[in-house]
Amino acid sequence: MAPLPDNAALRALKGGHVNDASDDAAIDDTDDVVDDEFADLARTLSAKRREGKEKGRENRIQEIVPFPFAPNIRPLGISDLKSVIALENAAFPDPNHRATPEKFEYRLTMCPELSLGIFCTVVPSLAKGFDIETFATAHTVETDRADQAKSVLLAHIVATASNSKTVQDSDMAIPSDWRTSRTKDVHKGHVEGGNTICLHSLAVSPKLQGCGLGKLAMKSFMQQMKGLGTERVALICQDYLVSYYERFGFKHAGKSKAEFGGGGWHDMVFDLPTSLATSGPAQSSK
Structure with a gap:
Protein backbone atom coordinates (compact mmCIF):
# COMPACT_ATOMS: atom_id res chain seq x y z
CA MET A 1 0.00 0.00 0.00
CA ALA A 2 1.30 3.45 -0.86
CA PRO A 3 2.08 5.64 2.14
CA LEU A 4 -0.52 8.23 3.11
CA PRO A 5 0.41 11.82 2.23
CA ASP A 6 1.54 14.09 5.01
CA ASN A 7 0.07 17.52 5.77
CA ALA A 8 2.35 19.16 3.21
CA ALA A 9 1.15 16.78 0.52
CA LEU A 10 -2.45 17.56 1.41
CA ARG A 11 -1.80 21.27 1.11
CA ALA A 12 -0.13 20.71 -2.26
CA LEU A 13 -3.11 18.70 -3.46
CA LYS A 14 -5.52 21.36 -2.27
CA GLY A 15 -3.63 24.14 -4.03
CA GLY A 16 -2.57 22.19 -7.14
CA HIS A 17 -3.77 22.92 -10.68
CA VAL A 18 -3.70 20.90 -13.90
CA ASN A 19 -1.91 22.88 -16.60
CA ASP A 20 -3.81 21.96 -19.79
CA ALA A 21 -4.33 24.00 -22.95
CA SER A 22 -7.96 22.96 -23.00
CA ASP A 23 -8.62 24.67 -19.66
CA ASP A 24 -9.77 27.89 -21.30
CA ALA A 25 -12.16 26.10 -23.64
CA ALA A 26 -13.89 23.82 -21.14
CA ILE A 27 -15.68 23.99 -17.83
CA ASP A 28 -13.00 23.42 -15.20
CA ASP A 29 -14.21 20.97 -12.55
CA THR A 30 -10.69 20.32 -11.26
CA ASP A 31 -11.36 22.17 -8.01
CA ASP A 32 -14.38 19.98 -7.24
CA VAL A 33 -12.37 16.82 -7.81
CA VAL A 34 -9.48 18.11 -5.71
CA ASP A 35 -11.83 19.15 -2.91
CA ASP A 36 -13.36 15.67 -2.82
CA GLU A 37 -9.95 13.99 -2.82
CA PHE A 38 -8.69 16.36 -0.15
CA ALA A 39 -11.69 15.67 2.07
CA ASP A 40 -11.31 11.90 1.66
CA LEU A 41 -7.61 12.00 2.47
CA ALA A 42 -8.16 14.32 5.43
CA ARG A 43 -10.73 11.91 6.87
CA THR A 44 -8.39 8.98 6.34
CA LEU A 45 -5.53 10.76 8.09
CA SER A 46 -7.79 11.78 10.95
CA ALA A 47 -8.94 8.18 11.40
CA LYS A 48 -5.31 6.99 11.34
CA ARG A 49 -4.36 9.54 13.99
CA ARG A 50 -7.25 8.46 16.21
CA GLU A 51 -6.31 4.83 15.74
CA GLY A 52 -2.72 5.68 16.63
CA LYS A 53 -3.79 7.45 19.81
CA GLU A 54 -5.99 4.52 20.84
CA LYS A 55 -3.13 2.09 20.28
CA GLY A 56 -0.79 4.42 22.12
CA ARG A 57 -3.07 4.41 25.16
CA GLU A 58 -3.39 0.64 25.13
CA ASN A 59 0.37 0.28 24.71
CA ARG A 60 1.00 2.52 27.74
CA ILE A 61 -1.34 0.43 29.84
CA GLN A 62 0.10 -2.83 28.53
CA GLU A 63 3.55 -1.66 29.60
CA ILE A 64 2.24 -1.33 33.15
CA VAL A 65 0.05 -4.40 33.61
CA PRO A 66 1.37 -7.98 33.29
CA PHE A 67 -1.93 -9.34 31.92
Whole structure:
Protein backbone atom coordinates (compact mmCIF):
# COMPACT_ATOMS: atom_id res chain seq x y z
CA MET A 1 0.00 0.00 0.00
CA ALA A 2 1.30 3.45 -0.86
CA PRO A 3 2.08 5.64 2.14
CA LEU A 4 -0.52 8.23 3.11
CA PRO A 5 0.41 11.82 2.23
CA ASP A 6 1.54 14.09 5.01
CA ASN A 7 0.07 17.52 5.77
CA ALA A 8 2.35 19.16 3.21
CA ALA A 9 1.15 16.78 0.52
CA LEU A 10 -2.45 17.56 1.41
CA ARG A 11 -1.80 21.27 1.11
CA ALA A 12 -0.13 20.71 -2.26
CA LEU A 13 -3.11 18.70 -3.46
CA LYS A 14 -5.52 21.36 -2.27
CA GLY A 15 -3.63 24.14 -4.03
CA GLY A 16 -2.57 22.19 -7.14
CA HIS A 17 -3.77 22.92 -10.68
CA VAL A 18 -3.70 20.90 -13.90
CA ASN A 19 -1.91 22.88 -16.60
CA ASP A 20 -3.81 21.96 -19.79
CA ALA A 21 -4.33 24.00 -22.95
CA SER A 22 -7.96 22.96 -23.00
CA ASP A 23 -8.62 24.67 -19.66
CA ASP A 24 -9.77 27.89 -21.30
CA ALA A 25 -12.16 26.10 -23.64
CA ALA A 26 -13.89 23.82 -21.14
CA ILE A 27 -15.68 23.99 -17.83
CA ASP A 28 -13.00 23.42 -15.20
CA ASP A 29 -14.21 20.97 -12.55
CA THR A 30 -10.69 20.32 -11.26
CA ASP A 31 -11.36 22.17 -8.01
CA ASP A 32 -14.38 19.98 -7.24
CA VAL A 33 -12.37 16.82 -7.81
CA VAL A 34 -9.48 18.11 -5.71
CA ASP A 35 -11.83 19.15 -2.91
CA ASP A 36 -13.36 15.67 -2.82
CA GLU A 37 -9.95 13.99 -2.82
CA PHE A 38 -8.69 16.36 -0.15
CA ALA A 39 -11.69 15.67 2.07
CA ASP A 40 -11.31 11.90 1.66
CA LEU A 41 -7.61 12.00 2.47
CA ALA A 42 -8.16 14.32 5.43
CA ARG A 43 -10.73 11.91 6.87
CA THR A 44 -8.39 8.98 6.34
CA LEU A 45 -5.53 10.76 8.09
CA SER A 46 -7.79 11.78 10.95
CA ALA A 47 -8.94 8.18 11.40
CA LYS A 48 -5.31 6.99 11.34
CA ARG A 49 -4.36 9.54 13.99
CA ARG A 50 -7.25 8.46 16.21
CA GLU A 51 -6.31 4.83 15.74
CA GLY A 52 -2.72 5.68 16.63
CA LYS A 53 -3.79 7.45 19.81
CA GLU A 54 -5.99 4.52 20.84
CA LYS A 55 -3.13 2.09 20.28
CA GLY A 56 -0.79 4.42 22.12
CA ARG A 57 -3.07 4.41 25.16
CA GLU A 58 -3.39 0.64 25.13
CA ASN A 59 0.37 0.28 24.71
CA ARG A 60 1.00 2.52 27.74
CA ILE A 61 -1.34 0.43 29.84
CA GLN A 62 0.10 -2.83 28.53
CA GLU A 63 3.55 -1.66 29.60
CA ILE A 64 2.24 -1.33 33.15
CA VAL A 65 0.05 -4.40 33.61
CA PRO A 66 1.37 -7.98 33.29
CA PHE A 67 -1.93 -9.34 31.92
CA PRO A 68 -3.57 -8.73 28.51
CA PHE A 69 -5.45 -5.42 28.45
CA ALA A 70 -8.79 -5.68 26.64
CA PRO A 71 -11.25 -3.12 28.09
CA ASN A 72 -14.94 -3.90 28.48
CA ILE A 73 -17.17 -0.83 28.95
CA ARG A 74 -20.65 -1.23 30.42
CA PRO A 75 -23.14 0.44 32.80
CA LEU A 76 -22.61 -0.37 36.46
CA GLY A 77 -25.06 -2.29 38.62
CA ILE A 78 -25.64 -2.82 42.31
CA SER A 79 -23.53 -5.99 42.08
CA ASP A 80 -20.53 -3.73 41.37
CA LEU A 81 -21.00 -1.74 44.59
CA LYS A 82 -18.01 -3.12 46.50
CA SER A 83 -15.65 -2.54 43.57
CA VAL A 84 -16.96 1.00 43.05
CA ILE A 85 -16.36 1.82 46.72
CA ALA A 86 -12.86 0.31 46.63
CA LEU A 87 -11.94 2.30 43.52
CA GLU A 88 -13.36 5.55 44.92
CA ASN A 89 -11.34 5.16 48.11
CA ALA A 90 -8.15 4.50 46.13
CA ALA A 91 -8.67 7.34 43.64
CA PHE A 92 -9.54 10.05 46.18
CA PRO A 93 -7.01 10.26 49.03
CA ASP A 94 -9.08 12.99 50.75
CA PRO A 95 -12.04 11.26 52.45
CA ASN A 96 -13.99 14.53 52.29
CA HIS A 97 -13.97 14.36 48.49
CA ARG A 98 -15.33 10.82 48.25
CA ALA A 99 -18.90 9.70 47.86
CA THR A 100 -20.04 7.56 50.79
CA PRO A 101 -20.87 3.86 50.37
CA GLU A 102 -24.55 4.64 50.98
CA LYS A 103 -24.58 7.26 48.21
CA PHE A 104 -23.15 4.75 45.78
CA GLU A 105 -25.71 2.17 46.89
CA TYR A 106 -28.48 4.72 46.33
CA ARG A 107 -27.24 5.81 42.90
CA LEU A 108 -26.59 2.31 41.59
CA THR A 109 -30.06 1.31 42.79
CA MET A 110 -32.03 4.33 41.57
CA CYS A 111 -30.29 5.13 38.27
CA PRO A 112 -27.68 2.55 37.23
CA GLU A 113 -28.15 3.64 33.59
CA LEU A 114 -26.38 6.90 34.50
CA SER A 115 -23.17 5.09 35.38
CA LEU A 116 -20.33 3.45 33.51
CA GLY A 117 -17.41 1.18 34.29
CA ILE A 118 -14.29 0.13 32.42
CA PHE A 119 -13.48 -3.49 33.23
CA CYS A 120 -10.73 -5.88 32.21
CA THR A 121 -10.72 -9.66 32.46
CA VAL A 122 -7.79 -10.70 34.64
CA VAL A 123 -6.55 -14.24 35.16
CA PRO A 124 -5.07 -14.40 38.69
CA SER A 125 -2.08 -16.47 37.58
CA LEU A 126 -1.17 -13.76 35.04
CA ALA A 127 -1.48 -10.88 37.49
CA LYS A 128 1.98 -11.80 38.83
CA GLY A 129 1.59 -9.84 42.03
CA PHE A 130 0.28 -6.70 40.32
CA ASP A 131 -1.99 -5.30 43.02
CA ILE A 132 -5.20 -3.70 41.71
CA GLU A 133 -7.40 -2.07 44.34
CA THR A 134 -10.54 -3.71 42.97
CA PHE A 135 -9.22 -7.24 42.40
CA ALA A 136 -10.42 -8.58 45.75
CA THR A 137 -13.98 -7.36 45.14
CA ALA A 138 -14.16 -8.44 41.47
CA HIS A 139 -16.55 -11.17 40.35
CA THR A 140 -15.42 -14.23 38.43
CA VAL A 141 -16.30 -14.15 34.75
CA GLU A 142 -17.72 -17.69 34.87
CA THR A 143 -18.22 -19.68 38.04
CA ASP A 144 -16.81 -22.91 36.60
CA ARG A 145 -14.00 -21.35 34.58
CA ALA A 146 -10.76 -23.24 35.17
CA ASP A 147 -8.48 -20.18 35.20
CA GLN A 148 -10.78 -18.33 37.68
CA ALA A 149 -10.63 -15.15 35.58
CA LYS A 150 -12.21 -12.05 37.13
CA SER A 151 -13.81 -8.95 35.63
CA VAL A 152 -11.87 -6.17 37.37
CA LEU A 153 -13.03 -2.54 37.55
CA LEU A 154 -10.35 -0.05 36.43
CA ALA A 155 -12.35 3.18 36.08
CA HIS A 156 -15.87 4.38 36.74
CA ILE A 157 -18.31 7.26 36.31
CA VAL A 158 -21.38 7.57 38.53
CA ALA A 159 -24.11 10.20 38.09
CA THR A 160 -27.72 11.19 38.82
CA ALA A 161 -30.30 13.38 37.05
CA SER A 162 -31.43 16.83 38.20
CA ASN A 163 -33.58 19.79 37.16
CA SER A 164 -30.81 22.24 38.10
CA LYS A 165 -28.46 23.58 35.43
CA THR A 166 -25.42 23.13 37.68
CA VAL A 167 -24.65 20.67 40.47
CA GLN A 168 -26.17 21.71 43.81
CA ASP A 169 -25.68 20.28 47.30
CA SER A 170 -29.20 18.85 47.06
CA ASP A 171 -28.14 16.87 43.97
CA MET A 172 -25.35 15.26 45.96
CA ALA A 173 -27.60 14.44 48.91
CA ILE A 174 -29.79 11.35 49.23
CA PRO A 175 -33.18 10.96 50.96
CA SER A 176 -32.74 9.50 54.44
CA ASP A 177 -35.59 7.02 53.95
CA TRP A 178 -34.92 6.08 50.32
CA ARG A 179 -34.86 2.35 51.06
CA THR A 180 -38.33 2.28 52.64
CA SER A 181 -40.28 5.30 51.38
CA ARG A 182 -42.65 4.80 48.46
CA THR A 183 -42.73 8.52 47.71
CA LYS A 184 -39.73 10.17 46.07
CA ASP A 185 -38.14 13.24 47.64
CA VAL A 186 -37.75 15.56 44.63
CA HIS A 187 -35.63 17.93 46.72
CA LYS A 188 -32.77 15.48 47.31
CA GLY A 189 -30.81 13.15 45.09
CA HIS A 190 -31.85 11.70 41.75
CA VAL A 191 -34.73 13.36 39.89
CA GLU A 192 -36.20 10.97 37.35
CA GLY A 193 -36.60 12.72 34.02
CA GLY A 194 -34.26 15.59 34.94
CA ASN A 195 -32.59 17.27 31.97
CA THR A 196 -29.21 17.72 33.65
CA ILE A 197 -26.93 14.77 34.37
CA CYS A 198 -24.87 15.47 37.50
CA LEU A 199 -21.56 13.62 37.21
CA HIS A 200 -20.60 12.84 40.78
CA SER A 201 -17.53 10.67 40.38
CA LEU A 202 -14.89 10.05 37.72
CA ALA A 203 -12.39 7.64 39.26
CA VAL A 204 -9.42 5.82 37.73
CA SER A 205 -7.18 3.32 39.46
CA PRO A 206 -4.13 5.31 40.68
CA LYS A 207 -1.79 2.76 39.09
CA LEU A 208 -3.33 3.42 35.67
CA GLN A 209 -3.79 7.18 35.82
CA GLY A 210 -2.19 9.10 32.97
CA CYS A 211 -2.85 6.29 30.48
CA GLY A 212 -6.01 7.73 28.93
CA LEU A 213 -8.58 5.69 30.86
CA GLY A 214 -10.25 8.85 32.16
CA LYS A 215 -10.61 10.15 28.61
CA LEU A 216 -11.97 6.80 27.42
CA ALA A 217 -14.49 6.73 30.27
CA MET A 218 -15.64 10.32 29.66
CA LYS A 219 -15.95 9.87 25.90
CA SER A 220 -17.99 6.69 26.36
CA PHE A 221 -20.17 8.29 29.03
CA MET A 222 -20.97 11.34 26.89
CA GLN A 223 -22.03 9.09 24.03
CA GLN A 224 -24.19 7.16 26.46
CA MET A 225 -25.84 10.38 27.69
CA LYS A 226 -26.48 11.60 24.14
CA GLY A 227 -28.36 8.38 23.55
CA LEU A 228 -30.60 9.15 26.53
CA GLY A 229 -31.50 12.56 25.09
CA THR A 230 -30.37 14.69 28.01
CA GLU A 231 -29.72 18.44 27.62
CA ARG A 232 -26.47 18.79 29.53
CA VAL A 233 -23.89 17.15 31.77
CA ALA A 234 -22.66 19.10 34.80
CA LEU A 235 -20.02 18.53 37.46
CA ILE A 236 -18.02 20.36 40.08
CA CYS A 237 -14.25 20.21 40.44
CA GLN A 238 -11.35 21.91 42.18
CA ASP A 239 -9.65 24.81 40.40
CA TYR A 240 -6.64 22.76 39.26
CA LEU A 241 -8.96 20.45 37.28
CA VAL A 242 -10.86 23.16 35.39
CA SER A 243 -8.55 22.96 32.36
CA TYR A 244 -8.70 19.15 32.45
CA TYR A 245 -12.46 19.14 31.96
CA GLU A 246 -12.30 21.97 29.46
CA ARG A 247 -10.34 19.61 27.22
CA PHE A 248 -13.42 17.37 27.17
CA GLY A 249 -15.59 20.27 26.01
CA PHE A 250 -16.96 21.40 29.38
CA LYS A 251 -17.38 25.14 29.92
CA HIS A 252 -16.30 26.82 33.13
CA ALA A 253 -19.44 28.34 34.69
CA GLY A 254 -17.68 30.04 37.61
CA LYS A 255 -17.39 29.22 41.27
CA SER A 256 -19.91 26.74 42.61
CA LYS A 257 -22.27 27.39 45.50
CA ALA A 258 -21.89 23.78 46.58
CA GLU A 259 -20.35 23.38 50.03
CA PHE A 260 -19.71 19.65 49.81
CA GLY A 261 -16.36 18.60 51.29
CA GLY A 262 -15.57 22.12 52.50
CA GLY A 263 -16.45 23.98 49.29
CA GLY A 264 -14.01 25.66 46.93
CA TRP A 265 -15.55 24.00 43.87
CA HIS A 266 -16.04 25.24 40.32
CA ASP A 267 -19.06 24.57 38.10
CA MET A 268 -18.42 22.86 34.77
CA VAL A 269 -21.18 22.37 32.18
CA PHE A 270 -21.34 20.54 28.86
CA ASP A 271 -24.42 21.54 26.82
CA LEU A 272 -25.41 18.82 24.39
CA PRO A 273 -26.64 19.79 20.91
CA THR A 274 -30.31 20.80 20.92
CA SER A 275 -31.09 18.33 18.16
CA LEU A 276 -30.01 15.51 20.47
CA ALA A 277 -31.91 16.71 23.52
CA THR A 278 -35.46 15.53 24.14
CA SER A 279 -37.70 15.73 27.19
CA GLY A 280 -35.07 14.18 29.44
CA PRO A 281 -33.33 10.86 30.04
CA ALA A 282 -35.37 7.68 29.77
CA GLN A 283 -36.79 5.90 32.64
CA SER A 284 -16.40 15.23 41.21
CA SER A 285 -19.10 16.46 42.95
CA LYS A 286 -20.27 13.54 45.03
